[in-house]
Amino acid sequence: MKLINFLRNESLSRHTSWKVGGPADVFFIPDNRQDLSQFLSQNKGNSVTWLGNGTNVLVRDGGIRGVVISTKKSINKITMAAENSCRAEVGASCMDLALFAEKNEMGPAAFFSGIPGSIGGALTMNAGSFGHETWEFVESVEVIDEVGIIHHLDPKEFKFSYRSVEFPFPLWFVSCLMKFPESETTTKSELKAMRDQRIKTQPLTEDTCGSVFKNPKPDHAGDLIERAGLKGYKIGGCSISTKHANFIVNEGGATSADIEELIKHVQNIVKAKFDVDLETEVRIIGE
Ligand SMILES: Cc1cc2nc3c(=O)[nH]c(=O)nc-3n(C[C@H](O)[C@H](O)[C@H](O)COP(=O)(O)OP(=O)(O)OC[C@H]3O[C@@H](n4cnc5c(N)ncnc54)[C@H](O)[C@@H]3O)c2cc1C
Numbered sequence: 001m002k003l004i005n006f007l008r009n010e011s012l013s014r015h016t017s018w019k020v021g022g023p024a025d026v027f028f029i030p031d032n033r034q035d036l037s038q039f040l041s042q043n044k045g046n047s048v049t050w051l052g053n054g055t056n057v058l059v060r061d062g063g064i065r066g067v068v069i070s071t072k073k074s075i076n077k078i079t080m081a082a083e084n085s086c087r088a089e090v091g092a093s094c095m096d097l098a099l100f101a102e103k104n105e106m107g108p109a110a111f112f113s114g115i116p117g118s119i120g121g122a123l124t125m126n127a128g129s130f131g132h133e134t135w136e137f138v139e140s141v142e143v144i145d146e147v148g149i150i151h152h153l154d155p156k157e158f159k160f161s162y163r164s165v166e167f168p169f170p171l172w173f174v175s176c177l178m179k180f181p182e183s184e185t186t187t188k189s190e191l192k193a194m195r196d197q198r199i200k201t202q203p204l205t206e207d208t209c210g211s212v213f214k215n216p217k218p219d220h221a222g223d224l225i226e227r228a229g230l231k232g233y234k235i236g237g238c239s240i241s242t243k244h245a246n247f248i249v250n251e252g253g254a255t256s257a258d259i260e261e262l263i264k265h266v267q268n269i270v271k272a273k274f275d276v277d278l279e280t281e282v283r284i285i286g287e
Pocket of ligand 1: 049050051052053054055057114115116119120121122123124125126127128171172173204209210211283
């Protein structure tokens with residue numbers, strides 16, 4: 001198989017916001033969708049893991065066997081499709097989409113501005129903030145299957161809920177068509193206000209993965225962790241943020257094992273104190 005843009009034994013700590021994670025056997029960056037399609041059609045039998053911006057994954061220290069496909073630097077165009085509607089490719093960042101929407105008066109998309117992931121990650125996680133979620137605005141998606149064939153699917157074919165999306169068959173996203181209500185616009189200063197609000201409450205300058213746990217409604221995971229007295233609690237090189245208790249900070253030198261152990265510790269303490277099972281929002285992958 002001819003592979004140009006690939007690396008062997010690439011450390012995934014270079015591709016995750018927690019800056020931890022062992023190596024990928026093969027790390028592939030497709031140039032474009034044809035390249036991706038050709039790669040998948042010839043990749044029979046090897047396991048495939050997809051990575052966007054790596055802001056919602058904990059890759060274990062042993063790394064990932066098989067191939068990791070990364071769209072962090074490719075398949076990333078955003079174009080107008082019709083009035084109030086755009087097509088976003090999965091490698092574009094959520095911030096790119098928020099800025100595009102601000103320029104083209106598609107206001108509600110401003111909620112994407114504080115999410116550091118890619119559009120592919122946002123579609124997979126049904127990412128959301130400030131009262132909106134990704135799939136609220138999705139009109140259709142373009143996906144690729146395990147043998148490299150592209151399909152166009154309607155949102156009705158997916159089941160989505162809070163930070164969770166069930167797929168109709170094994171697939172990865174390539175692009176989506178999004179439509180926003182014409183009535184709302186957003187200004188640059190509103191985007192800045194959203195950013196400022198996050199800076200006040202979240203440790204944005206540190207190496208984290210955002211919220212580690214889903215909120216067990218009607219509670220907030222951060223409140224439960226704080227009430228359990230765990231703010232600042234440390235294992236190895238990582239600790240519970242003193243700014244927001246649902247964030248785990250890599251203080252420098254943390255391993256994935258440290259972070260996983262801290263996650264389990266938090267789950268055990270919160271279960272013992274409040275009889276609540278905290279489910280991770282972060283996806284733990286690899287070996
Ligand atoms: C400081 C900080 C703040 C955050 N704030 C928010 C927030 O407000 N709201 C929120 O919802 N999240 C938030 N997050 C979490 C994270 O940014 C989102 O979940 C984001 O959508 C993940 O995108 P990603 O590209 O980084 O995905 P990754 O972490 O790379 O991947 C996440 C999952 O998506 C899969 N995936 C990625 N791309 C594709 C694709 N094209 N097709 C199929 N599967 C794919 C991966 O295999 C993996 O299972 C925050 C994170 C940080 C670090």
